[in-house]
Amino acid sequence: xxxxxxxxxxxxxxxxxxxxxxxxxxxxxxxxxxxxxxxxxxxxxxxxxxxxxxxxxxxxxxxxxxxxxxxxxxxxxxxxxxxxxxxxxxxxxxxxxxxxxxxxxxxxxxxxxx
Amino acid sequence: xxxxxxxxxxxxxxxxxxxxxxxxxxxxxxxxxxxxxxxxxxxxxxxxxxxxxxxxxxxxxxxxxxxxxxxxxxxxxxxxxxxxxxxxxxxxxxxxxxxxxxxxxxxxxxxxxxxxxxxxxxxxxxxxxxxxxxxxxxxxxxxxxxxxxxxxxxxxxxxxxxxxxxxxxxxxxxxxxxxxxxxxxxxxxxxxxxxxxxxxxxxxxxxxxxxxxxxxxxxxxxxxxxxxxxxxxxxxxxxxxxxxxxxxxxxxxxxxxxxxxxxxxxxxxxxxxxxxxxxxxxxxxxxxxxxxxxxxxxxxxxxxxxxxxxxxxxxxxxxxxxxxxxxxxxxxxxxxxxxxxxxxxxx
Numbered sequence: 001x002x003x004x005x006x007x008x009x010x011x012x013x014x015x016x017x018x019x020x021x022x023x024x025x026x027x028x029x030x031x032x033x034x035x036x037x038x039x040x041x042x043x044x045x046x047x048x049x050x051x052x053x054x055x056x057x058x059x060x061x062x063x064x065x066x067x068x069x070x071x072x073x074x075x076x077x078x079x080x081x082x083x084x085x086x087x088x089x090x091x092x093x094x095x096x097x098x099x100x101x102x103x104x105x106x107x108x109x110x111x112x113x114x
Numbered sequence: 115x116x117x118x119x120x121x122x123x124x125x126x127x128x129x130x131x132x133x134x135x136x137x138x139x140x141x142x143x144x145x146x147x148x149x150x151x152x153x154x155x156x157x158x159x160x161x162x163x164x165x166x167x168x169x170x171x172x173x174x175x176x177x178x179x180x181x182x183x184x185x186x187x188x189x190x191x192x193x194x195x196x197x198x199x200x201x202x203x204x205x206x207x208x209x210x211x212x213x214x215x216x217x218x219x220x221x222x223x224x225x226x227x228x229x230x231x232x233x234x235x236x237x238x239x240x241x242x243x244x245x246x247x248x249x250x251x252x253x254x255x256x257x258x259x260x261x262x263x264x265x266x267x268x269x270x271x272x273x274x275x276x277x278x279x280x281x282x283x284x285x286x287x288x289x290x291x292x293x294x295x296x297x298x299x300x301x302x303x304x305x306x307x308x309x310x311x312x313x314x315x316x317x318x319x320x321x322x323x324x325x326x327x328x329x330x331x332x333x334x335x336x337x338x339x340x341x342x343x344x345x346x347x348x349x350x351x352x353x354x355x356x357x358x359x360x361x362x363x364x365x366x367x368x369x370x371x372x373x374x375x376x377x378x379x380x381x382x383x384x385x386x387x388x389x390x391x392x393x394x395x396x397x398x399x400x401x402x403x404x405x406x407x408x409x410x411x412x413x414x415x416x417x418x419x420x421x422x423x424x425x426x427x428x429x430x431x432x433x434x435x436x437x438x439x440x441x442x443x444x445x446x447x448x449x450x451x452x453x454x455x456x457x458x459x460x461x
Contacts, residue, residue, distance in 0.1 A: 016141070017140050024136070025137055032131070058175075065225075
């Protein structure tokens with residue numbers, strides 16, 4: 001299994017922004033992520049395509065920042081496919097990305113503590 | 115090579131995503147800048163309208179007001195139109211980037227923003243802004259208020275448009291021999307006094323001095339800003355100019371210097387007005403037959419022994435407001451047919 005957080009990206013982030021600051025930044029993500037997931041899930045249920053796209057976009061953007069590549073890829077797929085396309089594919093995309101966010105969050109917590 | 119390091123600037127980061135906002139602000143603060151943050155487009159616009167920012171880093175996907183809407187609002191606001199905007203976005207697709215640039219964004223940085231690229235683009239944008247501010251200051255100093263305001267409102271574009279206006283040419287009689295008979299410092303001082311007086315008379319009537327060459331000047335009435343009666347305004351200005359020069363002459367005689375005389379030619383009609391030159395150095399001017407005629411009338415003042423000469427169109431617009439003498443149809447250099455011209459009494 002590929003690593004959840006790309007080590008090179010995370011290291012570069014720490015080097016340019018400072019390790020302490022990255023700790024705060026991860027904290028901000030951990031606080032914000034449930035809200036983004038909630039937005040995504042609510043937009044999915046209500047059929048609001050724009051909000052769905054924006055929530056996916058945010059998750060993608062943060063995933064890229066921390067090097068959470070598979071989270072970013074999954075979010076990008078939702079953003080590009082759009083609500084209609086995602087619904088047509090079936091399955092439970094919201095639950096899938098929730099799992100992905102949870103795993104990435106745990107990995108980030110571990111990296112910050114390290 | 116000297117490292118290009120921009121002066122600390124006041125920046126606004128607009129992004130609805132807290133992680134992005136914090137990270138971008140951190141990068142900018144590490145470069146020595148002062149950073150304020152806005153969580154959506156509406157808040158960003160409100161902060162920008164209060165003023166004091168040198169540049170804004172703008173996300174596109176934001177609730178309440180998107181980055182695109184912010185760009186549109188900025189472009190429509192004369193005070194904020196020149197504020198540099200660097201778009202930071204991870205929107206997919208090149209058409210988004212194109213749209214940002216078309217809406218006036220200075221640059222585009224994909225997210226996550228690379229700190230090295232950010233620094234380079236930011237410094238380039240700030241440097242461009244510094245040069246633009248400098249240029250604006252030059253325009254304010256050397257152009258008239260009307261031209262500066264026109265530039266501000268319409269933006270700078272070479273090329274002209276057809277306008278109906280009145281053109282004036284004026285110069286000092288016997289200036290060359292005058293200049294030769296006195297020290298250069300005195301000539302410069304005389305020119306400065308003379309131009310100050312002439313500018314006052316012309317701008318007081320709503321005219322714009324657009325050229326000064328040696329002792330000569332060209333002024334436009336009715337462009338870039340329209341005047342209800344450009345002909346009367348120009349003639350009133352001319353009569354004031356004559357009066358000023360007479361007063362200056364009295365002063366000069368008292369100082370034991372030679373008095374000066376001027377000649378003025380005025381013509382009214384259609385012409386092409388606009389900015390001419392290059393992108394780096396340009397001037398607001400008018401061209402066309404009317405302009406040539408005004409210049410010819412000015413040089414004909416020497417032949418006719420008059421101080422102010424006007425063409426038939428100016429005369430027609432003027433009515434009976436000022437004392438006039440018809441000089442009849444006169445052969446004017448460069449004109450095939452003799453033209454009716456009129457001398458204006460000093461009043």
